[in-house]
Amino acid sequence: MRRRLPGWLADAALILYFLFALFPVAWMVILSLKPADKLFSTYFSFTPTLESYRTVLGDSEGIPFTRFFVNSLVVSVGAVALSLVVGLPAAYASARWRFKGSENLMFTLLSFRFAPELTVIIPLFVLYQKLGLFDTYVGMVWVLQLVTLPLVVWIMRSYFADLTPELEQAALLDGYTRRQAFLRVALPLVGPGVAAVSLLAFIFAWNNFVFPLILTSHEAQTVTVGALSFLGGDRPRYNLTAAAALVSVVPPLLLALTIQRYLVRGLSFGAVKS
Amino acid sequence: MRRRPALRPYLLVLPALLLTCGILYPFALGLYYTLFDFSAAKPQPDLVRLHNYGTLLSQDAFWNSAWVTVLYAVGAAGAETVLGVAVALLLHRSSPVGRVLEKILILPLMIAPVIAAIIWKLMLQPSVGVVNHLLRPFGLGGVQWTDTPAGALLSSIAVDVWVYTPFVAVLALAGLRSLPGSPFEAAAVDGAGRWYTLRRLTLPMLWPYVLVAVIFRFMDSLKVFDIIYALTEGGPGDSTMVLQIRAYLEAIRFQRYSFGISYTIVLWAVVYLAAMVLVRRLGRIQRGAAEVSG
Numbered sequence: 001m002r003r004r005l006p007g008w009l010a011d012a013a014l015i016l017y018f019l020f021a022l023f024p025v026a027w028m029v030i031l032s033l034k035p036a037d038k039l040f041s042t043y044f045s046f047t048p049t050l051e052s053y054r055t056v057l058g059d060s061e062g063i064p065f066t067r068f069f070v071n072s073l074v075v076s077v078g079a080v081a082l083s084l085v086v087g088l089p090a091a092y093a094s095a096r097w098r099f100k101g102s103e104n105l106m107f108t109l110l111s112f113r114f115a116p117e118l119t120v121i122i123p124l125f126v127l128y129q130k131l132g133l134f135d136t137y138v139g140m141v142w143v144l145q146l147v148t149l150p151l152v153v154w155i156m157r158s159y160f161a162d163l164t165p166e167l168e169q170a171a172l173l174d175g176y177t178r179r180q181a182f183l184r185v186a187l188p189l190v191g192p193g194v195a196a197v198s199l200l201a202f203i204f205a206w207n208n209f210v211f212p213l214i215l216t217s218h219e220a221q222t223v224t225v226g227a228l229s230f231l232g233g234d235r236p237r238y239n240l241t242a243a244a245a246l247v248s249v250v251p252p253l254l255l256a257l258t259i260q261r262y263l264v265r266g267l268s269f270g271a272v273k274s
Numbered sequence: 275m276r277r278r279p280a281l282r283p284y285l286l287v288l289p290a291l292l293l294t295c296g297i298l299y300p301f302a303l304g305l306y307y308t309l310f311d312f313s314a315a316k317p318q319p320d321l322v323r324l325h326n327y328g329t330l331l332s333q334d335a336f337w338n339s340a341w342v343t344v345l346y347a348v349g350a351a352g353a354e355t356v357l358g359v360a361v362a363l364l365l366h367r368s369s370p371v372g373r374v375l376e377k378i379l380i381l382p383l384m385i386a387p388v389i390a391a392i393i394w395k396l397m398l399q400p401s402v403g404v405v406n407h408l409l410r411p412f413g414l415g416g417v418q419w420t421d422t423p424a425g426a427l428l429s430s431i432a433v434d435v436w437v438y439t440p441f442v443a444v445l446a447l448a449g450l451r452s453l454p455g456s457p458f459e460a461a462a463v464d465g466a467g468r469w470y471t472l473r474r475l476t477l478p479m480l481w482p483y484v485l486v487a488v489i490f491r492f493m494d495s496l497k498v499f500d501i502i503y504a505l506t507e508g509g510p511g512d513s514t515m516v517l518q519i520r521a522y523l524e525a526i527r528f529q530r531y532s533f534g535i536s537y538t539i540v541l542w543a544v545v546y547l548a549a550m551v552l553v554r555r556l557g558r559i560q561r562g563a564a565e566v567s568g
Binding site: 007010011013014015017018020021022024025027028031039082085086087089090092093094096097099102105107108109111112114115116117118119120122123124125126127142145146149153178203206207208209210213214224225227228231238241242245248249252253255256260263264267268 | 282283284286287289290291292293294296297300301303304307357360361364365367369371372375377378379380381382383384385386387388389390392393394395396397402404436439440441444445448486487490493494497499500503504517518521522525526531534535537538539541542545546549553
C-alpha cells in the first residue's frame, strides 16, 4: 500500500485552484487597460491604454474617487489608532490579571465580531442624523471600532499572555512604576505584534462596506462604496469599474504582503498559534 | 503581582468597555424601536409591543429569507472547508510549485468582498462577460448566471468561496505544520498507506484547527451582506434575499425602520446563540485534542 499520488498531479490540482483564485484579478487588469470602444468587441486583441485610470483618478464622470480614497485612509487610520489606544491596555489587563468577569467581558468584545452589522447600523443611522454625525469622519471612526477593537484586544491578549511577567517584575524592583513597566518593558517586547495587528485592523476597516454604505453619503464615503458608483448610470462602464476596483485594492494588498508572516495568528484571533 | 486585587485591571479595561457601550446603546435603542411601529410614514409611532415580531414570523418572506440564509451559509462554509483543506494538504506536500503559490494564497482574502463581487459581476455578465466567452467553445455561451434563481444563489456562494477559501486554507496549513510528527512516523513504520494515514490520522488531528475557521465562516456567512448586495441585490425574485439584505430593504429602502430592525434582531439572536454553542464546543474539542496529542 505504498502507492503515492504522483507529484505532478498534486501540482496540477494546485495550479487549477490558483487559476481560479488569480484569474479574476488578472481579468480586471485587462479590463482596466482596454479602451472604452473595445470593451464589448474583441476580447484579447487591443492596444492597452491608461485612460481608465486617468478618468478614475482624475475624478471625471462626476465621481470624486480620489476623495473617497483619502476618506478611506483617514477613517481606517483613525479607527486603528483609537482601537490601539483603548485596546492595548485592555488586552494587557486581561492577559495579566484574572479579575471577576474578565472572561465574560472578553467574550462580549469578541461577540461583536459575530453581530449582524445592520442591527446597530439602523439605530445609529437615526442617531447620527440627530447628532450631526451622519457622513462625517468622527461618525465613521466611531462605528469602525466594531471591526477593529475586538481584533486588537483578542490578538494582543495572546501576545501579552506569551510574555513572561518576570521582566516587568524586575522593572518594578528597579523602581519603575507599573505604567513605566508597561510602556517601556512590555509594550516594546510585543512591538511586532502591535505592528501586525495594526495593519490587519487597517485592512479590515478599509474593506468594510456596510458602515460607509449606510452612514455616509458623499463627504465621508469610502472607496468600497465609491467603486460601485461606476456601475451605475445609463451604460455600464466596465473599464472604469475595473480600474476603480484595482486602485481600491492596492493599500490592503501592499500591507498584506508585509505582514504575511503574522497573518495566521491575526486571522484566527490567536486561536491557532504557529 | 496578583496579591492586591486592585482596581487597576478594571481601569485599564474601562476605555474599551466605554467604547463598547457606545455600540451597546444603539443596539438597545434598536431593540426598543422594534416595540413601536416606527417608520417614515409614521414619525409619531405607537407602542405595538411584539407586533412587529408577530408579523415577521407569520410572513412567508421571512421564512424564505431564513431558508436562503441557511442554504447560503451551509453551502459557502461547506465548500470553503472542503476546498480549503484540500488546498492546504496539497501545499503541505511542499513541491517547488507549491512553495511559489503559497506566497500568493491570501491574495483574494485581502480584496474587499464587495469589490470581489463587483469583479465577478462583470465576469458573469451573460452576453459580454468573460466566463461565458470562455465557455462558448463548449456550447455553453448563454448561461444566465445571476438571472436565474438557482444560478444567482450558486454564483453568490461561488464569490464567497473565491474570497474565503484562502482563510480556511491558511488556518488548515498552520494546523498541519503544528501537528506532532511521531504518530506519522509510527504509521509509516506500520506500513500504513497514504489514504489510510490521511483519513485516520491527518484529518482527525487537523479537525480542531480547521474548526476555528469553519465556525468563523459559518457565523460570517449567516450575516452576509456585501457580496449579495453588489452581485444580485437579493434577486431574481427573492432567490438570494438573505436576512441582512431583507432588513436593509425594509429599513433603509422602504423606511419601515422598526420592521427592518426586527429582522436583524432575530438574526442576531440566532447568530449569538450559535456562537455560544459553537465556541463552547470548540473549547471542549480543542482540550480533548490537547489531551490526546500531548
